[in-house]
Structures are given as C-alpha cells and as structure tokens.
Amino acid sequence: MTGQTAPAAPQAGVSVDVPAKINPHLGVGDPRADGYHALSTVYQAISLHDTVTAQPRDEPGIAITISGEGAGELPTDEGNLAHKAAKLVALYAGIEPAVKLHLNKRIPVAGGLAGGSADAAGALIACARLWDVEIGDAELHRLAAGLGSDVPFCLKGGTAIGTGRGEELTPVRAKGSWHWVVATTDTQISTPECYKEVDRLREDGIGRYSADIAPIVAAFEGGADADSLARLLVNDMEAAAVSLRPQLASLMHGGLEEGALAAHVSGSGPTVLFLATDVKHAVALARRIRMRGGARSVHLAHGPVSGPAA
Numbered sequence: 299m300t301g302q303t304a305p306a307a308p309q310a311g312v313s314v315d316v317p318a319k320i321n322p323h324l325g326v327g328d329p330r331a332d333g334y335h336a337l338s339t340v341y342q343a344i345s346l347h348d349t350v351t352a353q354p355r356d357e358p359g360i361a362i363t364i365s366g367e368g369a370g371e372l373p374t375d376e377g378n379l380a381h382k383a384a385k386l387v388a389l390y391a392g393i394e395p396a397v398k399l400h401l402n403k404r405i406p407v408a409g410g411l412a413g414g415s416a417d418a419a420g421a422l423i424a425c426a427r428l429w430d431v432e433i434g435d436a437e438l439h440r441l442a443a444g445l446g447s448d449v450p451f452c453l454k455g456g457t458a459i460g461t462g463r464g465e466e467l468t469p470v471r472a473k474g475s476w477h478w479v480v481a482t483t484d485t486q487i488s489t490p491e492c493y494k495e496v497d498r499l500r501e502d503g504i505g506r507y508s509a510d511i512a513p514i515v516a517a518f519e520g521g522a523d524a525d526s527l528a529r530l531l532v533n534d535m536e537a538a539a540v541s542l543r544p545q546l547a548s549l550m551h552g553g554l555e556e557g558a559l560a561a562h563v564s565g566s567g568p569t570v571l572f573l574a575t576d577v578k579h580a581v582a583l584a585r586r587i588r589m590r591g592g593a594r595s596v597h598l599a600h601g602p603v604s605g606p607a608a
C-alpha cells in the first residue's frame with residue numbers, strides 16, 4: 299500500500315470531570331491559631347464541571363495547558379493547583395513526574411465555586427490513574443487537604459458536612475435534586491480577601507457565626523422542597539462579599555424580583571446562586587436574569603452530583 303499513513307495511535311490518557319461546589323450553609327467562626335477560620339458548612343456538588351486530562355509526556359516535568367472559562371488569566375506553572383497536585387502524586391509514588399495536564403475550565407475562576415480545588419482533585423485522580431499509583435482513601439484525603447480546604451470535598455462530591463477548616467467531611471444522604479441559576483459577575487473575590495473583610499466587619503459588630511447546620515442537613519436528608527430549602531440557606535460570608543462588591547446587592551435583588559426563591563452568594567463570592575422551584579422554573583428564571591443584564595454569564599445547574607472519586 300502506498301500513499302497511506304497509519305492511523306495515529308490514540309494518545310493514552312485519563313480524563314476526569316470534577317464538579318464545582320456550593321455551600322448551601324456556610325458558617326464561619328473565628329480565626330484559629332493556625333490562621334484558618336473554623337467552619338461549619340454543608341457542601342454540595344453541582345452540575346458545572348471542569349475536565350482534567352492527564353497524558354504521558356516524553357520528557358520529565360509537568361506541562362499544563364488550559365482552555366475555557368478564564369483560561370488566559372491562570373498560571374500554568376507551580377502556581378496552578380493542578381500542578382501542585384500532580385507533583386504530590388509523583389512525590390508520593392517516588393517517581394519523576396512526566397505529564398501533560400489539560401484543564402478544560404467551565405467553573406468560573408475566583409467565583410466561590412472551588413474551581414482551582416476541583417482541578418487539584420482532578421489532577422490527583424488523573425495522575426494516580428495514569429501512573430498506576432494506588433493511593434488509599436485516607437492518604438488521598440491527606441494529600442487533598444494539604445492542597446486546600448475544599449479539595450477533599452471536590453474528590454467526593456454529593457453533599458457533605460464540612461468542619462475543621464472545611465476538610466473534615468461527613469457525608470449527607472440528600473434525597474432529591476435542587477435547581478439553581480448560577481450568575482457570575484465581572485469581578486472576582488479572592489478567598490483571603492473575603493475572610494479579611496469578614497474579620498473587619500466583625501470588629502465593627504457586624505456578622506455572626508451560624509454554627510448550627512442541623513436544620514439544613516435535615517432538609518436535605520428529608521428531601522425538602524425548594525421553598526423550604528430557600529428559608530434555610532445561610533452564608534456568613536455574604537455580608538463581606540457584598541461589602542467588597544456592592545454591585546452584588548442589585549444582582550441579588552434583581553433575581554429575587556424575577557421570581558427566584560432565594561439569592562445566595564456562593565462561598566466567598568462573587569458568584570450568586572438563585573434557587574428555582576424546578577428545572578422549568580430555572581430555565582425561565584435564567585432567561586429573565588440574562589435579559590436584565592448585570593451578570594457576566596448565567597448557567598443552569600442542579601445538585602447534588604457525584605464527585606470524581608465516587
């Protein structure tokens with residue numbers, strides 16, 4: 299046979315989808331001696347995910363490429379959490395890392411949805427699979443917690459209580475599915491910036507520690523309808539996020555005027571989550587919020603969804 303080339307061998311690789319997290323309850327306590335704030339939170343994974351792909355690389359090193367949401371503004375070196383995660387797996391296995399990591403981002407950057415943590419969780423799993431490294435659950439959790447407080451939850455997905463600095467997890471058996479409209483904004487808030495503002499507001503007597511997660515846990519376990527859930531959403535960082543980015547108040551107010559059951563800042567913000575009655579309501583609500591302007595992008599999401607290591 300002439301003039302024909304052999305079909306390219308499929309590139310061996312591992313792809314992992316990792317969902318964003320929201321915190322339907324985010325209770326923030328005082329800073330601990332180690333500088334972290336004590337948290338009493340309920341996490342939920344939602345159907346908005348990044349995809350982390352790991353492929354073998356001919357030369358040593360960790361090469362990162364990024365596409366999608368915010369790709370141009372993220373580091374591709376050691377500053378990227380996925381890079382740190384790959385390095386940790388190699389260190390654990392006692393091997394020299396040689397990997398190409400591609401991050402396809404759909405989770406907004408610095409939006410309070412744990413996009414970086416999701417990529418770190420994805421890189422831990424993808425590299426371990428690519429290099430055939432057996433990591434037990436406890437060890438994987440330890441590596442994840444070393445990378446960031448939200449990384450252990452990003453490995454697990456579903457719904458879970460987070461205590462300590464958020465890394466101590468207790469799974470919650472949520473019965474049902476809840477629908478959200480996720481509105482991102484043109485600004486970003488770094489998590490440390492938001493904690494600083496929480497502390498500053500507390501010095502002025504503004505803010506509280508909502509430590510009691512029992513009501514919302516019971517609602518998830520009992521399959522509460524969206525109306526009931528709307529009354530139980532808590533975020534102790536919300537006042538700080540709105541204080542830092544006052545335009546969030548009008549975005550939240552606008553969504554409520556358009557019929558959202560609740561407006562809830564996601565984590566440290568500035569993403570705003572609007573709770574809808576069901577998927578049909580979510581579609582209509584998303585359209586109305588988009589038409590109103592004020593949001594950079596508007597997505598539909600539901601939760602809980604499973605995590606990559608489920």
Ligand code: ATP
Pocket residue numbers: 372373377378379380401406407408409410411412413414415417418448487488489565566567
């Ligand atoms: P969290 O809610 O966990 O605090 P967030 O959703 O507010 O996080 P991220 O999207 O995780 O914020 O990004 C926070 C910062 O982390 C970014 O500004 C970026 O510089 C850095 N970062 C490092 N690696 C990544 C990554 N793979 N994806 C996104 N951000 C990353």
